[in-house]
Amino acid sequence: MIEQSQSINVSDVDTLAQELATIQQTGAKRIALLGSRHVPLTHQHLIEMMSYALVLSGNRIITSGATGTNSAAIRGAMRADANMLTVILPQSLERQPLESRQQLEKVMHLVENAKNDQMSLAEASAVCNQEIVSRCQQLICFAFHDSRTLLQTCQEAEDQRKIVTLFYLD
Numbered sequence: 001m002i003e004q005s006q007s008i009n010v011s012d013v014d015t016l017a018q019e020l021a022t023i024q025q026t027g028a029k030r031i032a033l034l035g036s037r038h039v040p041l042t043h044q045h046l047i048e049m050m051s052y053a054l055v056l057s058g059n060r061i062i063t064s065g066a067t068g069t070n071s072a073a074i075r076g077a078m079r080a081d082a083n084m085l086t087v088i089l090p091q092s093l094e095r096q097p098l099e100s101r102q103q104l105e106k107v108m109h110l111v112e113n114a115k116n117d118q119m120s121l122a123e124a125s126a127v128c129n130q131e132i133v134s135r136c137q138q139l140i141c142f143a144f145h146d147s148r149t150l151l152q153t154c155q156e157a158e159d160q161r162k163i164v165t166l167f168y169l170d
Contacts (some may be wrong), residue, residue: 014161028058032132032157034150035069035142036169043169044072047142051076055084062132064125065089065096065104069142074103082108088132090124091116122149129153138163144170 031054033047051061051073061077063070065087077085087107089096092114096104104110113131116124126149133139139157143150145168157164 028060029138030060030062030136032062032136032139033069033073033141034063034129034132034139034153035073035167036144036147036150037066037068037070038144039068039072039142039169043142044068047072048076048079050140052080055080060084060086062086062088062136064128064132065100066125067097067100071100071103074107078106082106085109086111086135088128088135089113090121090128091119125149126152130156133157133160133162136162138165140165140167142167142169144168 033051035047039047047069053076055061055077061073061084063073063077063085065071065074070087074085074087085107086109087104088111089104090113092112093101093104093110095117113124113128116127119127129149130153133153133156136157139154139162141150141154141164143154143166154164154166
């Protein structure tokens, strides 16, 4: 019999234990849904249905206010139960595009970050994503392989031992 020596990384065991605990958790979770603004309509419909189903099964959705993925997540959550949705904006509501503002004005739990209005949108989005990750137990992200801010957010979530599900759109 050939014996192979394998070293067990404690951090990997901790991560697996956290994933198992999250999977087995029967109560509601705080799930962040983030992703690219540039998502085809068919993908947006799938994201909306996912958000809708997650809320119907008792989960709280946390997202941001951009078009594309986040807008679809908002639509789905609002359709299921508007009280189970929190939207955290990277900047003030006034800095959001008109089409986003109309949807966001209907959100009950809206967090504005006017203090970030002087930052570029990319910088404010990175800060906003950090806040969203800090509030969630699980992150579901829809990104392209070159979506630096979103991929960095996923890495930060993993570093915080959050469950991360990353869907690539390309």
